[in-house]
Amino acid sequence: MKISIVYHSESGNTEAIARIIAKGTLSVDSVNVKPMSIADIDEDFLNQSAAVIFGCPTYAGTFSHQMKSWLDSASLKKLEGKLAAVFATENYLGGGADTALMGIVGHLLVGGMLVYSGGVAHGHPYTHFGAVCIREGDEFQQQRALIFGERIAKKAKQLFR
Template sequence: MKISILYFSKTGHTKEMANVIADGIRKVPNIEVGVFALDSIDDNFLLDSKAVIFGTPTYYANTCWQIKKWFDESNKYNLEGKIGAVFSTAHYAQGGADTAILTIINHLMVKGMLVYSGGSALGKPFIHLGAVAIDENFEESKSMFSIFGERIALKAKELFN
């Protein structure tokens, strides 16, 4: 089974967290993960994936324009029925990461994806809308991001095996 992580990263923080999520996914046997910047997506891998995780930096309390553009122009990708999840990075707690995540969740729903985060049902760490890393706790957030990836992989296996 395949899972794709698509992200945009200007400073490298979002890319770094995409790789941490991938490490968490790799804890689950028989899952292949592809980590792709928006400008280097393997179309076949993405289309074969049962889950797609989107990562965005937070700009002006919202997602970056590159992610928005990708969704606007992504009509060649049928994502219907796949698990969709979101993560964000931000410089500070009041930077609007939740708004950025919700913006992408709207796009996932329009694409017909099954939105998943783990929520509070799985206990700590509680990841309600999606994983968020801010500058002041960036390193400490890595364990949560790894768990986020593992939870998505486990849910994909539950639903699609």
């Protein structure tokens, strides 16, 4: 089962979290995961993916304009019916990452994706709208990102195996 991680990252923080989330997905059997910058998308892999996890930096309290531009020009029809999840990085607590996540989620709903956060049903660590890290994340935030990846992969397998 293929899982794509589509991210925008200028200074490397979001890319680092994408790689941690990817590692988390690999704790689920038969997952083939590919983190991809929006500047270098493997369209075939993306189209074949059961789940797509999107991440970007927070800019001015919302998601980056580069990610918005990518989402605006992506063929959302191809993403229809896939599981989706989101993550974001920010510089400081309260910097707007939650708003960034909800902005991306709006696009994914328009595209008919099945958005999943992991929720709070699994207990600690809680993810509300998606994974959030301050810059490259401290140990706790990185661990949460790892578990986030695992939970998304488990759900994708449950739905699409």
